[in-house]
Structures are given as structure tokens and as C-alpha cells.
Amino acid sequence: MSTLPPSADVRQIVDQAMQAAHLETEAGNFDQALALYGAVLDLQPGHAGAHHAVAVLAIRAGDAEVAMPHFAAALEADPDQEAHWLAYLDALISARQFSAAAQLLQLGRTHGLQGPVIDDIERQLASSGAPDSAEIDAAAALFAEGRSEEAYEVARALVERFPQHPFGWKLLGGIYHRRGEAQGALHAMAMSARFDDDDLETLNNLGTLLMRANRLDEAENVLRRVIARQPGNVDTLNQLAITLSEQGNLSEGYATATAVLALDPQHENATITLALILQAQGRAAEAVAVYRTLLKRRPENIGARSNMLFCMNEMPGLTPDALFREHLHYGELVERNTAPSLHWDNTPEPERRLRIGFVSGDLRNHAVAAFIEPVFERLGQRPGLALHAYYNHTLNDSVTARLRGHLPHWRDITELDDDALARLVRADGIDILIDLSGHTSFNRLPAFARRLAPLQASWIGYPGTTGLAAMDYYLAERKFLPRGQYDHLFTEKLVQLPLSLPFHPVTTAPDVGPLPALANGYVTFGSFNRLSKFNREVIGAWGALLRALPDARLLMAGMPEQDDHALLRAWLEQEGIAAHRVEFHGRTGMHDYLALHGRVDLCLDTFPYPGGTTTMHAGWMGVPTLTLDAGTVTGRQTACFLEYCGLHHFVAHDVDDFVAKGLAICAxxxxxxxxxxxxxxxxxxxxxxxxxxxxxxxxxxxxxxxRRWCQGLPPTGFEATLPASPADAPPRSA
Structure with a gap:
């Protein structure tokens, strides 16, 4: 440092430069400010204020390495400025240089540094050390051995003693995740990443948790940070592929999943991710082929086989009998090595209070919850029933909170394996256990194969059989599955409920407007179904209609926002449908979604998996749907609604009939x-x-x-009736 006093001219220039640099900093012109501070230090290398300002700007830019020497120089030049001590200490602590910070604080104390702020820093540093390696190894071992409660106590103690050390938070995040406490896991893992953003395992965990919490943009950012440092990390790449597809960016999700399999062709999770993305793109047959390739290699992967069954419902060309045989095969594989329980402690008293359990991953903002909530609200008050929920998802939202209020016994089972779930259900004394998922996501059908309760039934979540011999009943609305017509497609005995679950329209929906075609002079067809329900045959049928009505338009809504719809556009082009005749709309809020129906004259259904809730929303807006009922259980959804409304002439039975009926309606x-x-x-x-x-x-x-079980009678199909029943409500969506 220079010890010679600066001349008056130099001092004046320095003062002017410092003032100008300060103004540039306030204006956000940081590069200009740094240049001016640099000029000051060229003239006066020991200028404390310039060093301090450069250090602060470096910290703002995230460059602690540049900042530290300037903080030290500022302090050396002017140790009587408390701000120089505090800024340097804060920078060292933020950079986790606790030992250096403690030494600096001790030096500051000898220099006379004191006060409440200094005391707080001292307390903070006292808790900012690190547990020794033996303590870390012991805690990690508890977690690895599944001793979660002991590990939790250790993790809490570590976080309290060392709140700025990442390990305690990371361990706590893993324990919360294992417990199914999603918010706690996310917070703890975020804290761990905050204190060590070089731990790629922590960052990968954080990205996955953010994705599951539907914070997709944040998840993508964190996962890309991992991949930037480890481009070949196939597990993180797979999580990124899932995140991209959830965002609606199906093209990049597909490319990312394909890249994983190029690096590791045997990666099971990436294979499933690829199949799911193919299905979401409307390429169900290709998705099924991917599943079959995986299952040939790993036939014991029951989850992948269940995914494939759901996908097959969207694949054209399968007969009802062929689809049923695939479900039977699933049931045989699951139950082959399962010894179902046959003896129960449940008292066979026909009129006693019944303990009813519901197993689902959809007790949240989901279509299933929308239909089941009014039922829970009423049944939860019945003195003859005790309702138990077994929730198989980590996401808890406002709908979950409301449902918890209707069911006094609530169990989070995400982290329970089938053995633990079986013990829990038996301990709760459940008499009738009801599956609300079927072969949709987050189901627990392999656990049902063990026969968790004396009676088991499937309801609402899936329009078809589970394929399990251990599932006694399938509860159905009479109009959805008329008695005697579909019984041969179920391993379960079909029970027709006395009344159908009603559709709950949006109370703030716009009014129904006039038919647009009367003003437009042409017909506008519409579709509001999810992309995965589309296939080449559907577009072929629509194309025939559009070619026959060359002035007609097509409005497709609810499309993934980040997708380019290249495949759909190609299919339409192959049908000779010009691009200007087709209008795509992304997902939107409910009011705008319903308002779009005001521009549509007739909705065109998908097949073999038709609309459900979308069909009923359209009907509420006055727009009927032209559908094709191919005879499958799944294919009944729209047809059932239209038949209820007296619109039988909107139900076709093959593609030619679909086109003919569409032309007749538009005429x-x-x-x-x-x-x-x-x-x-x-x-x-x-x-x-x-x-x-x-x-x-x-x-x-x-x-x-x-009562049948109490009498020792086997399950049987029947139609339940109630005296003086009111007219049935419209059918529900599966």
C-alpha cells in the first residue's frame, strides 16, 4: 500500500471518480461503476472505499473469489469502519468459510468490535461448524437400514447444532420423503442445496421433489444445473425428460428420454418415460411396443405392465376380448406368487357398523376427487359406516384438505410397501376395501392381489376390469354398463348402483350462445380431449368429414402449450386438410376453456378412448358430441351420456357411420x-x-x-335398487 499522501489534484480526481461510480451503481450500470473504481485504485491503491465497493459488486455478481481480497484490503486500509468488518464477515459466512470468519471475528473483538450484531454473528458461527465424519456415517447408516425414527431424531439434532451444514438437512429431507411428507422433504432438501450447491445428489433430489410438487420451471432449472456438471447422468436426464413432458414440451421430452436410452439402453425408468411420452403424443401403438420390449426383458415389472394396460385403452384395433385377455394376464402374473389372506378377524355381523377403506392416489385436484367428494361428505356422517382413506400420493392441496375433513381416518401410504400396507389395513379392521384407481397412476393393485380385506371392490377410477381374481366387485352405474352386456369382460362381479353420480357443472360458466354456424355460414368442429387420445384413425375419420364439408373449420383446445403439435399437423396434412382450417389452443383457465365452446357447433370425439368430463362440460355449454361406441367398456363413456340426453343419433358404431352421422347432423x-x-x-x-x-x-x-359375506356366500353380480328413486343423473366420467 502507498504511504505517501496523495496530492490535492489526485484527491480531487479520486473524489469525483468515487462520486461518479456511486451514481453509476445506483443507476444499475455496474460495469461503468467497476471501471471507475478501478481507475481510483490505479491512482490510490489503498483507497478503502473503492476496495469495499468493488467487493460488494463482486458479491452481487456471485463472485466471492474476486470479492474476498478487496474486503481484506478495505479492512486493512480502514479498520475503524465497522461496515468493513461486517461485510467481510458476512461474505466469509455466505461462502461457508467458517474457520476464516471465526478468526476474523476474534481479531475484530481485539480491535474493539462489539454490539448485538457482533454477538449474533458469534452465535451463528458457533453453530456453523460441521459434525465429524463418524457422526455423519452413523446417521447415514440409520437411514440406510430403514430405522427412520432414530434417523429423524439424529437429523433434527444435527440441524439444530449445525444449521448451516448441508448433511443434516439432506438427511431430514430423505426422512420426510420416506414418510410421504412432501412439503417437509422439499424444504429440507432446498436448505441442503443452499448450503452445498455442489452436491449433485442433493440437487437431483431437489429437482425431483420440485417436479412432484408441480413446480416444473424450478425443477427444470435445478435438473439442468446437474446435467451441466454431469452430462452423462442418466437418472437426472430421465427426471428432466419427465419434467419437460409434464410442462407440455413433449418433443424435447421425447428427445431427452431417447438420449438417455442411447447412453443406457437398459435403463428401465427411461424406457417407461419414453412410453409415457409416446402415449401422450397420441402414439399409443408405439408406446405399447416399447412396453412389450421392456416386459420381454423384465416380465416382473408389474408397474410397466399396468401402464401398458391403460395405454391399450387408447390403442385402436384391439377388440374388447383381446383387451380383457391382457388384463387377465396381468392378474395371473401378479397373483401367481401371491398368497392371499383367507382368514379374517372381522366379525360376521350383518348389521354392525362397517369399516370401509378407500385406496387412491387421486384424493387431490383430480377428476376422481370431484366425483367422490360429495359421496364422502354424505357417507362420512353415516353412523353405520366408518370411512378410512389410504392416500397414495405425496401432493396435498386444498382438495386434499377438504377430503380429510370428511374422512376421520386418513393414512398416507406412499412410502409403505405392500407388506406394510397389508398390516395397516388389517390393523384398521377394514371390512370392505375399495380401489379408486384401477390401472391409472399411483394405483396399489399388487397389494389388492394379497386380499387386504374380506371384501374388495373397484370403482370410479378406471373404466374396466383390474384383471385380479382377488377383486370381488366392480361398482358401476346402470346406464354405463347395462346388466348382462359387459359382465364377460370383468374378473369382478358387476354391481349396478341404484343411482349415478351426477355431473357438477361450473357455476360461473358462461351462458349458452347461439349456434355459431348460423352466423358464420360454415360449421366449426371442436375437440377438447387430451392429446393422448388422438390417433391416426381418429384424424382419418375427422378428415373425411372435413373433406366432405370444405368450408368447415376445426378448433382443438386443451393442447400442451409448449408442444408444436407436429404429428397432429402431419396427420391432418395427410388427410388434405389445409393448416388455415385448423386452430390450436393451449390449456387455459376454466372460464376461458368453457367460453371457447361458444365458437364450436359440434364436438368430435376420440376413439377408442372417448371423452368423459370433457363431453359433459361441452354439453353444459350446449355443444353435443359426435362419438363412436366400438363396444369396449372404455368406449361407453360419451355414448352413455348422449343416450341419457336422448341424443342416440349422435352415437356411431364404426367410422363410416361416424362420417355419415356427422354429415347428417351438419345438414x-x-x-x-x-x-x-x-x-x-x-x-x-x-x-x-x-x-x-x-x-x-x-x-x-x-x-x-x-350381508352375503356374513352368510358365507360368494360374490355375485346384481342390480341394487332403492324404493322411490328419483330419475338418474347423467353418468360420471371415468
Whole structure:
């Protein structure tokens, strides 16, 4: 450092430069400010203020390595400025240089540094050390051995003693995740990453947790940080592929999953990710081929086989019998090495209070929850029933909170294996256990194969059989599966409920407007189904209609926002449909989604997996749907609704019939306008009395099958009835 006093001219120049640099800093012109501070230090290398300012700007830019020497120089030049001590200490602590910070603090104390702020820093440093390696190894061993409660106590103690050390937080995050406490796991893992952003395992865990919490943009950012440092990390690349597809960026998700398999062709999770993305793109047949390749190599992967069954519902060309055989094969594989329980402690008293359990991963903002919530609300108050929920998902939202209020016994089972779940259900004394998932995500069908309760049933979540011999009943609405017509496609005995679950329309929905074609002079077809339901045959049928009506338009809504729809565009081009005739809309809020129906004259359904809730939303907006009922259980959804509304002529039975019926409907616009004007009136809206009657019917049905068990009788199909039942409500969506 220079010890000579600066001349008056130099001092004036320095002061002017410092003032100018300060103004540039306030204006956010940091590069100009740094240049001016640099000029000051050229003239006066020991200028404390310039060193301090350069250090602060370096910290702001995230460059602690540049900042530290300038903090030291500022302090050396002017040790009487407390701000120089505090800024240097803060920078050292933020950089986790605790030993250097402690030495600096000790030096500051000898220099007379004191006060509440200094005391707080001293306390912070006292807790910012690190546990020794033996302590870390012992805690990690507890977690690895599954001794979660002991590991939790150790993790809490570590976090309290060393709140700025990453290990305690990381361990705590793993324990919370194992418990199914998603928010706790996410917070703890974020804290661990904050204190050590070089731990790639922690960052990968954090990215996965963010993805599961639906914080997709944050998840993508964290996962890309890992990949930037480890480009060949196949597990992180797979998580990124899932995140991208959840964002609706199917093309990049597909490319990323393909890249994983190029690096590791045997990567099971990436193979499943690729199949899921193919399905989401409307390429169900290709997805099934990917699943079959995996299952040939790993036939014991029951989860992949269940995924494949769901995908097959969207694959054209499968007959109902062929689809049923695939479900049977699943059941045989699952139950082959499973010894189901046959003896129960449940008291066979026909009229006693029944303990009813519901197993689902959809007790959240999901279509299943929308239909089951009114049932839980009523059944939860019945003195003859005790309801238990077994929730198989880590996401807890406002819907979950409401459902918890209706079910006094709530169990989070995400982290329980089948043995633990079986013990829990038996300990709860469940009489009838009801699956609400079927072959959809987050199901626990392999556990049901063990026969967790004396009676087991499947309901609502999946339009078809589980394939399990251990599943006694499938609960169905009478109009959805008319008695005697679909029994041969189920391993379960079909029970027709007395009343159907009603559709709950959006109360703030826009009013039904006039038929757009009357003003436009051309018909606008619409589709609001998810992308995975589309296939080449569907677009072929739509294309035939559009070619026959060359002025007609097609509006496709609810599309993934980040997807380029290249495959759909190619299919439409192959059908000779010009791009200007097709309009794509991304996902939007419910009000805008419903308002789009005001531009549509007739919805075109997908097949073999038609619309469900989307069809009923469209009907509420006055827009009927032209559907194709190919005879599968899945294919009944829209047809059931239309038949209820008296619109049988909107139900086709093959592609030629679909095109012919579509042309006939469009040829009589006054009739279509009349349907639009009256369709909302055809809904049987839920009332307090109807909800009570529906709950009566469900309780009565459960009591009937319980009485059979008490009498030692095997399950049988039947139609449950209630006296003086009101008219049935429209069918529910699967």
C-alpha cells in the first residue's frame, strides 16, 4: 500500500471518480461503476472505499473469489469502519468459510468490535461448524437400514447444532420423503442445496421433489444445473425428460428420454418415460411396443405392465376380448406368487357398523376427487359406516384438505410397501376395501392381489376390469354398463348402483350462445380431449368429414402449450386438410376453456378412448358430441351420456357411420341449434336430496355385499335398487 499522501489534484480526481461510480451503481450500470473504481485504485491503491465497493459488486455478481481480497484490503486500509468488518464477515459466512470468519471475528473483538450484531454473528458461527465424519456415517447408516425414527431424531439434532451444514438437512429431507411428507422433504432438501450447491445428489433430489410438487420451471432449472456438471447422468436426464413432458414440451421430452436410452439402453425408468411420452403424443401403438420390449426383458415389472394396460385403452384395433385377455394376464402374473389372506378377524355381523377403506392416489385436484367428494361428505356422517382413506400420493392441496375433513381416518401410504400396507389395513379392521384407481397412476393393485380385506371392490377410477381374481366387485352405474352386456369382460362381479353420480357443472360458466354456424355460414368442429387420445384413425375419420364439408373449420383446445403439435399437423396434412382450417389452443383457465365452446357447433370425439368430463362440460355449454361406441367398456363413456340426453343419433358404431352421422347432423343446422338451446336443461343437477339418495344407494349396496359375506356366500353380480328413486343423473366420467 502507498504511504505517501496523495496530492490535492489526485484527491480531487479520486473524489469525483468515487462520486461518479456511486451514481453509476445506483443507476444499475455496474460495469461503468467497476471501471471507475478501478481507475481510483490505479491512482490510490489503498483507497478503502473503492476496495469495499468493488467487493460488494463482486458479491452481487456471485463472485466471492474476486470479492474476498478487496474486503481484506478495505479492512486493512480502514479498520475503524465497522461496515468493513461486517461485510467481510458476512461474505466469509455466505461462502461457508467458517474457520476464516471465526478468526476474523476474534481479531475484530481485539480491535474493539462489539454490539448485538457482533454477538449474533458469534452465535451463528458457533453453530456453523460441521459434525465429524463418524457422526455423519452413523446417521447415514440409520437411514440406510430403514430405522427412520432414530434417523429423524439424529437429523433434527444435527440441524439444530449445525444449521448451516448441508448433511443434516439432506438427511431430514430423505426422512420426510420416506414418510410421504412432501412439503417437509422439499424444504429440507432446498436448505441442503443452499448450503452445498455442489452436491449433485442433493440437487437431483431437489429437482425431483420440485417436479412432484408441480413446480416444473424450478425443477427444470435445478435438473439442468446437474446435467451441466454431469452430462452423462442418466437418472437426472430421465427426471428432466419427465419434467419437460409434464410442462407440455413433449418433443424435447421425447428427445431427452431417447438420449438417455442411447447412453443406457437398459435403463428401465427411461424406457417407461419414453412410453409415457409416446402415449401422450397420441402414439399409443408405439408406446405399447416399447412396453412389450421392456416386459420381454423384465416380465416382473408389474408397474410397466399396468401402464401398458391403460395405454391399450387408447390403442385402436384391439377388440374388447383381446383387451380383457391382457388384463387377465396381468392378474395371473401378479397373483401367481401371491398368497392371499383367507382368514379374517372381522366379525360376521350383518348389521354392525362397517369399516370401509378407500385406496387412491387421486384424493387431490383430480377428476376422481370431484366425483367422490360429495359421496364422502354424505357417507362420512353415516353412523353405520366408518370411512378410512389410504392416500397414495405425496401432493396435498386444498382438495386434499377438504377430503380429510370428511374422512376421520386418513393414512398416507406412499412410502409403505405392500407388506406394510397389508398390516395397516388389517390393523384398521377394514371390512370392505375399495380401489379408486384401477390401472391409472399411483394405483396399489399388487397389494389388492394379497386380499387386504374380506371384501374388495373397484370403482370410479378406471373404466374396466383390474384383471385380479382377488377383486370381488366392480361398482358401476346402470346406464354405463347395462346388466348382462359387459359382465364377460370383468374378473369382478358387476354391481349396478341404484343411482349415478351426477355431473357438477361450473357455476360461473358462461351462458349458452347461439349456434355459431348460423352466423358464420360454415360449421366449426371442436375437440377438447387430451392429446393422448388422438390417433391416426381418429384424424382419418375427422378428415373425411372435413373433406366432405370444405368450408368447415376445426378448433382443438386443451393442447400442451409448449408442444408444436407436429404429428397432429402431419396427420391432418395427410388427410388434405389445409393448416388455415385448423386452430390450436393451449390449456387455459376454466372460464376461458368453457367460453371457447361458444365458437364450436359440434364436438368430435376420440376413439377408442372417448371423452368423459370433457363431453359433459361441452354439453353444459350446449355443444353435443359426435362419438363412436366400438363396444369396449372404455368406449361407453360419451355414448352413455348422449343416450341419457336422448341424443342416440349422435352415437356411431364404426367410422363410416361416424362420417355419415356427422354429415347428417351438419345438414340440419336448425335441429343442431335446437339441441344447443335445450341441452343444458337435460342435465339432472345435483341437489341436497339427490346427494343424500346417492349416498343411501351406496351405503345400501355396501350393506348388501357385506350381508352375503356374513352368510358365507360368494360374490355375485346384481342390480341394487332403492324404493322411490328419483330419475338418474347423467353418468360420471371415468
Amino acid at each position: 340440419d343446422l336448425p335441429a343442431l341449434a335446437a339441441v344447443r338451446a335445450t341441452l343444458r336443461e337435460r342435465y339432472a343437477l345435483p341437489t341436497s336430496d339427490s346427494r343424500t339418495r346417492i349416498a343411501d344407494g351406496i351405503e345400501h349396496t355396501l350393506r348388501l355385499i357385506w
